[in-house]
Amino acid sequence: MYFTTIDTPIDELLLVSDGDHLTRLRMAPWSVDPDWTRKPSLFKDVTAQLRAYFAGDLRDFEVPTKPAGTPFQLRVWKELSRIPFGETISYGEQARRIEMPKAVRAVGRANGVNPIAVIVPCHRVIGANGKLTGYGGGLDRKAKLLALEGVA
Numbered sequence: 001m002y003f004t005t006i007d008t009p010i011d012e013l014l015l016v017s018d019g020d021h022l023t024r025l026r027m028a029p030w031s032v033d034p035d036w037t038r039k040p041s042l043f044k045d046v047t048a049q050l051r052a053y054f055a056g057d058l059r060d061f062e063v064p065t066k067p068a069g070t071p072f073q074l075r076v077w078k079e080l081s082r083i084p085f086g087e088t089i090s091y092g093e094q095a096r097r098i099e100m101p102k103a104v105r106a107v108g109r110a111n112g113v114n115p116i117a118v119i120v121p122c123h124r125v126i127g128a129n130g131k132l133t134g135y136g137g138g139l140d141r142k143a144k145l146l147a148l149e150g151v152a
Contacts, residue, residue: 021066
């Protein structure tokens with residue numbers, strides 16, 4: 001596995017790759033496996049896209065990803081990737097979209113362990129009442145990401 005870090009307006013991010021796909025994008029605090037190799041050159045494209053996103057110049061990422069998870073988690077995360085830039089949905093709506101309307105809490109838990117934050121936009125899921133709820137990176141970061149996308 002390979003890694004690098006990038007400074008962003010929401011803190012330093014850890015990027016991890018298997019050499020072909022982005023497998024993780026973590027917000028601090030994070031840790032690096034001692035067996036991983038730092039290789040910033042492998043992340044030039046994703047780093048450029050993240051910089052463009054945080055500058056307000058990119059809406060859709062084109063990054064090959066390969067998150068590790070259960071079949072249910074992969075289904076939830078795939079649906080996250082369908083939420084357009086600048087839009088939000090509720091956890092209930094996300095559960096309906098994956099045709100499991102009673103799985104709202106399970107959807108929330110899966111979103112909470114999303115291994116590729118920002119690019120797989122779990123920050124675009126909010127509470128049914130329109131309030132910011134639950135975010136592995138903290139509600140302050142969620143609010144910043146949504147504000148960057150023009151969401152009030």
